[in-house]
Amino acid sequence: MKKVFDRLNLNKAKIWYILLLLLAPLVSLLAIESIHRGSFTAALKWIQESSAAFVISYLFFLLFISTVLFIPKKLFIPFIILQLAFFSIVAFGSYQKFKLRGDYLTPTDLGLVKEGAAFANVLNGFLSVKMAMMAIIILAFIFGIVYYLMKITEPLKWKIRLILSVFAIAGTAAILLNPTVFSIRASAVGNVEEYQKLGLVGGFLNLKEESKVVHPTEYSKREINKIVESLPETEGVDEDFKPNVIVVLAEAFWDPLLLKNLSFEEDPIPYFRSLTKEHSSGELLTHIFGGGTINTELEIMTGMSTRFLPEGKESYNAQVNRPIDALPHVFRNQGYNTTAVHTFKNWFYDRNLTYKWLGYEKFVSMEFFSNPKMIGPYIDDRELMEQTVEELKKTEGPDFINTVTVSSHGPYDDIRYDPLPSCKNTPQLTKVPQYVLDLYCQVLKETDDSIRVLIEGVKELDEPTMVVIYGDHLPMLGYDYAVYREADYFKSIHAYEDYLKLQTTPLLVWDNYSEGKKEDLRMTPNFLGSYILSHAKRDKSPMFAMAEKVYEEGTHVIPKKPFYADEKIDENKLKEYQLLQYDTLFGEQYSYKKNPVKPHDDYFLGSEKMKITKLKMTEKDNLKVTGKHFVSNAKVFVNGEQQTTIFNDEKTLIASVPEKFKGKELEVIVKVLDDKENSIAESNGKKMMME
Structure with a gap:
């Protein structure tokens, strides 16, 4: 074996690098599936019951990690850790959803990130000091691993790494474009079964493929018109009765x-x-x-x-x-x-x-x-x-x-x-x-x-x-x-x-x-x-x-x-x-x-449209805005700048106006802003001179 390594010009550090490349996908896959299934035992059981899906999943991670094999070691090793962290977070979120609602992550869930964030402050029951401490310990452990791997490994020649990366990119694309390879020896129906049989990556990619809208062969203008014309007319309509x-x-x-x-x-x-x-x-x-x-x-x-x-x-x-x-x-x-x-x-x-x-x-x-x-x-x-x-x-x-x-x-x-x-x-x-x-x-x-x-x-x-x-x-x-x-x-x-x-x-x-x-x-x-x-x-x-x-x-x-x-x-x-x-x-x-x-x-948006009817400077150099349909979230804008606003009632707002506007014409408008600072309702504009 030593002679083989010598002929290939592989020293101990390069051998460690190759082992890292081969073992990192396996460790990633086992960690991610253990998180997604709730235990390491469940992950091992999946390997036994869905060996083909396991092999394809391992191949996916091997190819995915190898796509950046051409970059320097100081970036490649952190990438391995980052991809593990990313997939672990996805696996954890999907597992939490399963425990709470009975199904795993779906492709459309990715479009609901802002909705999840909006309720994040409410979901405090699932976080704890113990979990925070555990996260800190894990991070420290990861940094230790990165430091150790940087010390003991030496990358292969750049040309070899570049060739391998090109093949890896092609292989990763092939799997992404043909997710059915995960189900070569396992048929699955529905969200839960897809994930349980095909794994996190296989389950998600298959669901994404299945979520594509298929054009029905029988769909045509003629067919739709035929359906609409066949529908019975509504009975019992009373034009004089509208509850x-x-x-x-x-x-x-x-x-x-x-x-x-x-x-x-x-x-x-x-x-x-x-x-x-x-x-x-x-x-x-x-x-x-x-x-x-x-x-x-x-x-x-x-x-x-x-x-x-x-x-x-x-x-x-x-x-x-x-x-x-x-x-x-x-x-x-x-x-x-x-x-x-x-x-x-x-x-x-x-x-x-x-x-x-x-x-x-x-x-x-x-x-x-x-x-x-x-x-x-x-x-x-x-x-x-x-x-x-x-x-x-x-x-x-x-x-x-x-x-x-x-x-x-x-x-x-x-x-x-x-x-x-x-x-x-x-x-x-x-x-x-x-x-x-x-x-x-x-x-x-x-x-x-x-x-x-x-x-x-x-x-x-x-x-x-x-x-x-x-x-x-x-x-x-x-x-x-x-x-x-x-x-x-x-x-x-x-x-x-x-x-x-x-x-x-x-x-x-x-x-x-x-x-x-x-x-x-x-x-x-x-x-x-x-x-x-x-x-x-x-x-x-x-x-x-x-x-x-x-x-x-x-x-x-x-x-x-x-x-x-x-x-x-x-x-x-x-x-x-x-x-x-x-x-x-x-x-x-x-x-x-x-x-x-x-x-x-x-x-x-709103119950009624806001309207400004009168502007007046008060004795304290505040701007009194009179109108109708104001709400407590309304803000007064003067010459495009938001001012500190006091809501008196739906007819009156008081705004503090800076001295820099004295002697200038004021263009006033009332807006309602949401928590993203988007204007969702605006009044008419009104002008006055500030003396």
Whole structure:
């Protein structure tokens, strides 16, 4: 062996360098898979059960690391550590998501980085001093390894490294462009199985490949026109009857009394439950757990199903990038005012853009709530309901309002209440899960009372009104389903019975005009929009007419594909529905040619547009700005510069003006800025001389 090394001109330091090149991918792969699977033992088991995927994964890391083999050693060795750190962070994030929500990282999750960052300050329960200390120790260990490797290794000749890098770049590209190589000897279906059988890299690349939208062979203008023409005309439309319609997304709203192994002294949602006894109510089988609110919301608003989207592409807002004939547009075409009200950031889930495409006239986000009462980090939902009622009061004609709550958002291990009332359940759970359940019960009580505020406010108006209330998904009650597991709520996330338990939320349709007709409801969100239009006696667009047709033919829920047989789903009956959805989201929108869909020309953010009517300098050389519709977040800008602003009320703002502006003409405008310092609303401009 020594003679072989001598002929190849390999000394001990170069041999160490080659060993580093061969072992670094193996160590990286084992570390990353151990993190992603929760243990080193699970990683070893994967190697035994999916040996082909393991070999391809090792080859990927070997090639990926070798792509920069041509760079100097002082950069190459740190690169090895950096790639390990990067993939480890991705693996950790994906594993955390799996433990919290039951599925791993998807390609569309990468587009939700800003949403994750927005909740980062809330997710403090998963961080600890121990974890911080562990991170410091790991970093110190890594620096030690880098220093040691720098001392004992000597790189190969540069020409050899360059040739190897070229081959490595070509090999890496080949794998990235052909991710199916990971599944040569292992077939996998669905997010969880993809990752568990193919590994982190193989699972992600396969999901990315599967998330590509495939052009249906039967898609054509003629076929879409045929489908639209075959749809039945809407029955029961009453042009003389236009009730207000309020759709309330109740964040993580669920019934804890379904935890049958626990007994509760108090009902956390007594008001809501009392309404279900007198009005149409039932179950909404959502497609998400613990998060992904926008998916349920947009299914209801559009009549389309995320089940028709490719695996890994279910982040619905990412697909809405052009006008859609959604509920707001349908109602607006029939003489309604259309408003969205939400007590969180305007840009979250791109709602500020998405709502425009859906046909809303305006969007009242959290930035337009003046000095609201807070519950922990969130605006009290009662403020939201009061604003919803105000929106009803200020308009002429009927209203369609989409109200999206947030104060019941998880996780539920923070300090929102001090002291925190007990949920009064027996038996008690272990310390942390019990705290989570106690906090969730308390936020449910707040949500329940906010529903009372809305219903009582609507009753006082004495206008025909329908209020639809639904839970967007089950709450994320602790790490790794902690509360659900301790309460023995489900056995396996793969069984259909337990799938239903983890995806089904409450649904209520309250109104003051249907004369006591009560229905027991069960449906997936994509069918609720057409039900709302029927109940309001309104005409339907092709998509909602299609949803109604499928519903009337007996398909009330569209679950995950593996569970189609459990619901006796005939896929052939869904083909036209799927094709119409493809036309709307990805195709030429042939179904809109006769009735073009356009956003509202004057769509804006805020409840009302701010207006300056008068400017005046006070005795203290402050600028008094008089007008209307100002909010507490409003800022006065003078000659393009933001000034310190005091909010007196919706008619008056006081701004400090620097002496440098004396003797100059002032151009004043009022703006509302969000937390990204973007201007999301502006008043008219007004000028005056500062003497």
